[in-house]
Amino acid sequence: MFPLFNFSLQINGFPIKEAKAELRKIQSIPEQEFETFIENKKQEIVDYHLKNNSSYQKIVGKTTFNTWNDLPIMTKKDFQKPLIERLSTGFSLKNVYVNKTSGSSGDPFIFAKDKFSHALTWANIINRFTWHGIDFNSSYQARFYGIPLDFIGNQKERFKDFLGNRFRFSIFDLSEKVLEGFLNEFKTRKFDYINGYTSSIVLFAKFLQQKNIVLKTICPTLKVCVVTSEMLFEEDKILLEKQFGVPVVNEYGASELDLIAFQNRDGEWQVNSETLFVEILDEDNMILPYGAAGRIVVTSLFNKAHPFIRYDIGDIGILDEKSTPKKPILKKLIGRTNDVAILPSGKKSPGLTFYYVTKSIIEDDGNVKEFVIKQTKIDTFDIEYVSETELNQEQIQKIEAAIALYLEKDLVFTFARKEKLERSKSGKLKQFVSLLK
Incomplete structure (x- = not known):
């Protein structure tokens, strides 16, 4: 099959081939050398923004730094100003990827990534999905997401769905009649996987439970279900696996950053150490040891267009005691700090x-x-x-x-x-x- 998904990224100026090569290079770094790689990338990205980003210079208050802990914690409030004022030298609205956060935390904002950084995000997502036998260029996705309701926004999203080889189930109306329509699509389409918001997918599973239907019996091509963006409770996971008849994989990410953690084949929530540096901090911004609950603070190691350095994402979580620099494991996501x-x-x-x-x-x-x-x-x-x-x-x-x-x-x-x-x-x-x- 023609790799339409990769082609659509490449044609839009996102160098996916180069990004995949870079990801392979990072993943080949031995465990004992990985901490050095992370330290070098942290130094590099901070130096870059202190030199090339006037907005970040103002936040830090100087153009050099001595220790990592001296750097301020960034929050969404730091981004409540026009995007053009936050871009690094050499970047404009025309040569970056621009998007908006969902605002589920109560503070939506527009952000940017340079094109290589955005391609690297996709390389990472593509890589994680292959852990569960999914190929973005050929696997057919049942997508449980929202969709813009205005005509142009709606058509744009539908076209992206076509390029991404996915069929979208709009989740704004989840009445019984609509869920019956969802079920009919699964009877006639050869879906390989389900991907989307946890609460909507759980609601569909409860509908199946009522009807005493296991989804895989009517859609035998189905391999896996990937839930994202909302909490997945253990009892909901059990329900999903029972009613869908396939494994359920938990994804945790932030549109402004990258994929943060993705469940691996051993059932561990593996943190993305290739393009992000994740720390757990206490209320005084001190780094907590593995096993302790605290604020999840993330640094984007490759985004040169826009700084996300020691950025408090607004979530509380725990890194597992068995974490290593190359393979950190998210033991638990507890919720949002504003909740x-x-x-x-x-x-x-x-x-x-x-x-x-x-x-x-x-x-x-x-x-x-x-x-x-x-x-x-x-x-x-x-x-x-x-x-x-x-x-x-x-x-x-x-x-x-x-x-x-x-x-x-x-x-x-x-x-x-x-x-x-x-x-x-x-x-x-x-x-x-x-x-x-």
């Missing part, structure tokens, strides 16, 4: 704690399809859910008792049954939101 509930006692708790507790109770009977939790006051939380029948008093009391046990007593909950939940423009579902100022 923290502040309780009346002063206690701070990740919003996902509510989600875990509530999820374990209300999903027992399969009635509730999905739900979100919103903190509206210091002691008040709204739970919005989609279900076939309304939650009964016994279920509500169970949830309240579990939350009192895991968090604290005297919290107030309101439950609202909805036809469908509000998703972001990109189609993501934010599972916990604090509306406190």
